[in-house]
């Protein structure tokens with residue numbers, strides 16, 4: 001059996017908790033971070049990890065660790081980095097200091113994903129982010145000085161005070177800083193977050209769609225490719241790691257709350273720090289049947305590269321071109337699906353109504 005070629009590592013610590021956040025995260029305390037890293041090392045060693053193609057360290061905020069612990073983390077990961085073509089760290093602009101960038105570059109990290117969310121200081125303040133736009137500019141300049149130009153920026157659409165004109169300003173700011181990959185996510189208001197308690201509401205679907213159109217039209221003109229529902233990249237700058245997920249390929253997931261997919265099993269790690277530190281890493285396991293695998297295949301591949309109907313026929317014994325002939329024809333006529341290099345691909349319009357396409361094809 002081939003081993004997974006991708007590894008996700010979760011570092012759950014943050015210096016400050018943002019008002020909208022529903023990720024697995026904890027307030028950073030050194031006394032928790034030290035045993036966490038020791039446990040993470042053991043968890044990594046519990047898998048028989050072979051040569052990897054991609055490594056992604058996310059959070060939380062990996063850069064929240066103090067420099068000595070940050071270096072310890074890089075040392076723990078080092079044995080797995082040989083041969084990796086893409087090694088990404090998530091970072092927040094305010095905690096990506098020059099000393100951390102030096103360490104990242106020394107340990108071969110070649111991609112950074114920056115949690116920017118907005119370049120407007122009023123918006124950033126309203127969601128309790130620690131950084132301002134100056135920090136974003138400084139972090140990007142420093143990264144480039146140290147030779148890292150493969151930088152993703154995350155933006156959130158629909159934040160308090162945001163508007164179409166501020167979104168255009170964000171896009172102007174980021175593209176003029178030479179950013180080659182932008183991820184845009186719709187703000188979701190989760191119960192128990194500060195924004196929820198303040199009564200802040202999500203945008204209506206049609207308002208959100210307008211914002212996505214602003215992003216798409218702007219970035220399309222600048223030469224970016226919309227290669228996944230929420231992701232735009234200049235050619236050659238697509239995220240190899242994230243494409244692993246959307247290609248329905250296997251990956252290891254380590255750390256608090258991380259998910260993984262190995263063989264026939266999809267698993268989710270515990271979000272309970274106490275349990276994790278005791279070595280009770282996995283909380284849920286799903287053993288996949290062929291039908292489950294087919295469902296994941298359609299759900300994930302339509303987000304990005306599209307469906308290879310021959311592969312689906314050989315692997316899942318499903319002839320979609322016959323079984324879903326009418327649905328496919330109708331969705332092609334409506335401009336939601338098209339054939340590209342022998343794959344059935346969702347167009348931009350199709351990606352905007354992806355759940356409907358998936359339901360029609362399952």
Ligand code: SF4
Nearest residue numbers: 014017018021025060
């Ligand atoms: S930095 Fe990220 S993970 Fe941490 S609280 Fe803010 S949004 Fe959540």
